[in-house]
Amino acid sequence: MKSLVTIKEGSIGHWVLRLLAAAIVVAIMLWIPTKGSNGLVTSATEALTLMSAAMALNLILGYTGQISIGHSAFYGTGAYVTGILVSKYEWSPWLTFPVAFLFAFVVGVLVSFPASRIKGVYLALVTLALALVFPNLLRWPKLESLTGGGPGIPNGDSALDTTGFNIGRRDGQMRNFEIFGWDPFGDLRGQGAIPFYYWIAAGIAVIVYLVIRGVVKSRAGRSLIAVRDNETAAAVMGVNLVATKAFAFGISAGLCALPGSVTAIRLGAVSPDIATLTILGSLTFLIIMVIGGAGSLWGPIIGAALYVFVTDRTGGWADDEAIPGVLRPFFGWSKIPPGSGIFAVILIVLMFVAPRGLVGVWKQYSPRVVRVVPRPAGVAHDAKPALVADTTTNSTPEGESE
């Protein structure tokens, strides 16, 4: 395959390319809350929350190869930890993030022990049960004093106010978030809760991304992929399967709780009826991850952006008049917004043409434009005669003919 430009890994050109990509991402993230409409900022916040959860799920499904349909429970754990600590114990919402992480981490590790003994469909069923049980656990009368039962913890509780969990002052004004006299929220975009939630969601997404990137690129990350690719070989290399899976599950669950906390802060309320706390949430994370590209760092990010874009654009399409003319014959019959249906079709098509998701498509075609060639391998120190000569190409897969 010919490519227009070839760049050496680690060369100046490669760094320019990387910086350019980073600059574009930063520019988009800054442009949305400063110049975008309120609607756009809200959608972006939604996308950031979903992508954090999908990234967390990606760690165990994409990198360790263990399926989980139970991540909505971890997400919900985060939401409720934040909700309960802020409303019942008047904690600052910021401090609830680490607690949510740790709590979900422990739950995740506990779930991982049965999970490390079972695989595939059985693991899917166990985690499915987790997703189904979770909302009912929240409604359980014995826990009602803590969780608020069916109605959950409503907005407007004593400790809550219009801007959510204690983030604004009790008099309804936003707290002052000045940094050395510069108020990032006020100066960039007037006072308001909408961009504020955006920043929280963005901060969490960046943290989740960095943690996952750190894990995946480390020795531990390699062992996760090794376990996924070949459990036996990983074990005889000294990888402790149970501990590795427990670690991956715990980190994944803990990280998934963080966007849950963001949701609680944003809504200023939690209840078992929030869709992302139910099995629907798990499925949404799963679909986002698969469409974007499982087992890649950027997959969930792209998947979440596309998901929110599609569902937003088609949100009003239950009304025929709202559908653009050309598309009306295709979706006019639908009495509900066809967003999830469209996404389902995208999913099915992608499974055939690009089983590795959109990132897989990118990896396949981007080398035609720019190709980054790996650094040449370390040069041999001394020219020892090679014991295994260049004859390997003759190797026959059929085996010895003796």
Place this chain on the structure above:
Amino acid sequence: MSLLSVSHLKAGYGPINVLHDVELTVEAGEIVVMLGANGAGKTTTMRAISGMIGRSGEVHFEGADIARATPDAIVRAGIAQVPQGRGTFPELNVEDNLRCGAYIRSDKEIDADIDRWFDVFPRLRERRAQRAGSLSGGEQQMLAIARALMARPKLLLCDEPSLGLAPLITQELFAVIERLNREMGLSVLLVEQNANLAMHMAHRVYLIETGRIVASGSAAELSADDSIRKAYLGF
């Protein structure tokens, strides 16, 4: 004291007992070859030694009892295994596969070791950044061996490294194993179907049949015995 000594080893899969009474030893610096028909229990013996399956009996390595140790503890003790059917990690590139082999190590010489195995297997150096899954069968087998050696084992368990390789490549692979044995004093327990080739480099040979060791001795002794040669060695 033998490097590895196994006695009264029983092992199997769930209710199925495959190994009934395996006895074998590997001395330091020895290449020991285990021969046997398909299904005789060679792979099962390897798995039992490396702790991958439940087993009973005595397994001593450098005098320490490892019959109840976990696979990672056994690797740390100094036994590395090349599983049957080249267990590379297809989605990781060649270099990362080697780094996985050094999973139990945290010293500073990992990069130097990678370079060293690239010297021994130059084809791997050329394919350093390539996915292991896209290597040829022979290259994958070299990678699997190099990866096991990254753990700096004292004993290498090698399960049918010649599987699926052209005769010439097999010879070269065996030459590498012999050289490692000669130059580094690496001890090797090697399972082979290709009796003729393997016995050339073996210091000692074991014959295994339905979970029992039925004969042992030097290559010369075994091939001098007509009945053994006809029944097991096929030449």
